[in-house]
Amino acid sequence: MTDQSERVAAVTREVEEGPPPSDRSIKEIIEALRPQLQELVSKQMELTKAELAPSGRRAGLSIGLLLTGAAFMLLFTIFICFTVVYAISLALPLWLSFLIVSVILLVLGAILAGAGAASLRKVDPVPRRSIRALRQNIDWVKGQLKR
Known part of the structure; x- marks a missing residue:
């Protein structure tokens, strides 16, 4: 029993005291970690780019649809306005x-702009995996510096 009690006491002391101090200076530790840190940053950047690319494409497509809708709305407005105004003016001032034509165009424009805005709201611009990996990397570096 005493042998086991001594082991428990020894482990408890080690945990309470922490790891033994290193003889290396912080500069030496950082120099030793530099290649790993450079690779880590490089991989982190690749992950972030890969994660943001689909969101960027979706956002670009959504904006393209919104602008195309606006351009068609403008062309429609130019060509049809005079025709509709002329037709209505035969019966009304x-x-x-x-x-009347202006109100109709306002409603159509609002519908198209609403569809484009709804599409943009679905885009998630936050690189969640990259942030999680970066946090893990920071924790790893902190662990390396404690040694």
């Missing part, structure tokens, strides 16, 4: 014809 000209000012009321323009007002």
Whole structure:
């Protein structure tokens, strides 16, 4: 029993006291870790780029759709406005014809802009895996410096 008690006491002392201090200076430790840190940063950048690429493509597509919708809306507005205003002005005053056409165009524009905005809201720009990996890497470096 005493042998086991002595072991428990020894382990308890080691845990309480922490690891023995290193004879190496911080500069030596950093020099030893430099190649690993450089590779780690390089891999972290590759991971971040790979993770952000799909979100960037989706955001670009969404913005492209939004702009294309706006361009078609403008062309539609130019070509159809005069036709519709002319047709309505046959039965109503000209000012009321323009007002009716303007309200219709406003509703169409709002629908297209809403669809583009809803598509943009679905894009997640946060590189979650990269952040998690970076935190793990920081913890690893802290562990290396404690040795």
